[in-house]
Amino acid sequence: MRLHSGLPYWIIKDQLYDYYNPLREDIHTDVAIIGAGITGALAAHALCKAGLECCVIDRRSIATGSSAASTALLQYEIDTPLHILADKIGEENAAKAYHACLNSISDLERILQEAGIEAGFERRPSIFYASDHNGEETIMKEFEIRKRHGLPVEMLSRKELHERFGINTPGGALFNRESAQVDVYKAASSLLAHDMKNSGLRVFTHTDITGYEQDWADCCLTERGGHTIRCRYAVIASGFEAGQFLPEKVMKLTSTYALVSHPVERARLWPEEALIWETAQPYIYMRTAGNRIIMGGEDENFSNPRRRDRKIGKKVAILESRFRELFPDIPFRAEMAWCGTFSSTDDGLPFIGPWDEGDRVYFDLGYGGNGITFSVIGSQIISRSMTGYYSPDDWIFGFGRVRKQTDGR
Template structure:
């Protein structure tokens, strides 16, 4: 599947990591991670750190799947507000999932620091605003439930948002300093490069895995070119192309659109460079980037066909511009580059992490949703704990058991 089209900013901003190393013979490892995006890179980091002999396999160049198209807003909020998630999985579990996402942002910050990877990670607040009067009800319920669980949140009135942020909208909720933004492509490449440099990881690129066979003692991965990798465990971190390895479909494909503006006068950009998103579904979201540019995304549609997605790009970019201007009438913003991509959603907005059945040697690490990067951090930790003999409660919330 073509995971993105148009011109993703990160591909232009960063140099491509030219690492060409297709699998040319049969090899073996403790763990094979299929996928070199941010999910695979974080899993590789955790497992290498735990002393396991790992290799990463990707059919493309390193991290050029969805991670290269990601706008990389890092928020502890997931696509489904806490009080709505609570209706689906119970309040305690929902609060636990939110808390895990909150911790994952600090964990990512620590991982980047300890590996010396500069992924333009930057702490910023989040403004979650009501798109309409109905949205104010969502904000109030959300505020109350987050407070009850000691999750960071403050209320912002309509007037606060106008006065402090210059925004034309209804009330909102502020998460101060707990969110962040980054460059997911740089993070994935940096982590893999770090372990390649240390000599504790092998990476095979341009190597497509056609099949995974699981036996009692281990697994065999067979590449499209007919080579085999023998291993004890497999981590499937193939993002939105995981369907071929799953016994059942667990996700819905969604097409999404993003743009980056020409540089804007820094004095006109809203304070604290907060991440901004709204209660409407689909939601509009935005962040800033280096060079005083504004990144805007949204206009999601529930289909996965890449051709249909690409045909809509220009129209969607116009829509994103119009929505931005009605929210921020005083910021003269025009798009410089735009792109579209595909991502997946699940019914409860949570990822699928773990084996399909207890005892399986194939672990899925599928950080679905519009805030998938926090799930990639959580997934890497869950899998490291499982493969080193310390399963935990996350299993029940993020695993396949919840489908039963």
């Protein structure tokens, strides 16, 4: 699968790393993690910290999958509004999922700080504006339910939004100060480098895992060249390409578009450089990166890379014009653009854990617009499970949700 095309900004800004280390022999380890993106990097970090011997395997260069293409906004609010998620999984569980996302932002900040990694992590406020009349209703309902569950949220009227942030929106917005942004390509690659140096983590790139077997005692991964990795546990952190390892399809693959602007005088950017997104589906969103603006959205319900790529020019023009509607006074022109595969689930939550209870293979699939916060949560759930701890709420992110619908369990 071509996970992205065009030029993701981060690969140019941070450079493409030359690390090359294909697996050339059969090995043994405690945990083998498939995927050297942010999910695999965070899982490896948590597991190394828990004292387990780990290796990470990737068919590509380090972090050049979806993590390189990410626009990397970090928000506690997921693609499925809390009041809708409450209808799907119950209000208490939905609120727990939202709180887990909220905590994961500070957890990521702490992980990077403790490891001494400077990966552009910056705290930012977040604005979720009503795109239309229906959106007004959404933000009213969201405000009430988020308040009820102690989530950080303020309501801004259209006038306040314009006066404080200079945004021309059709309606009001929800606002919070608990969001952040990061350079996730740098975070993933630096975290892997940190654990290779400090925790004996082994990383094998350009190594394609083609299958696995497991029994009660251990599991064994096989790579395309025939070498094997025998381990106590395996973690599948292979992002949107995990379909090959899943017994059933649990996600919908879509296409998404992103661009980075020419540099803009910093003083002309909007106040506080808040993250901005909207209630419409699909939504547009934006953040800053230094003196540039990163914007994304215009998702489409197909994943064919050739069809996706053909649309880049048209999508850039739409995103530029949407930006100018919101901020007519900020000079905005795309400098480079890219598009990528994206994945969503029915309830907007990720899939973390074994497919069946007792399996030695764990999935760590942060599907949805909050993939990075989900990766943090995944690393915590998986390291807990593999070291014998269990939190009764972990099931909220597990496969029991879909298994109930598909086979009645």
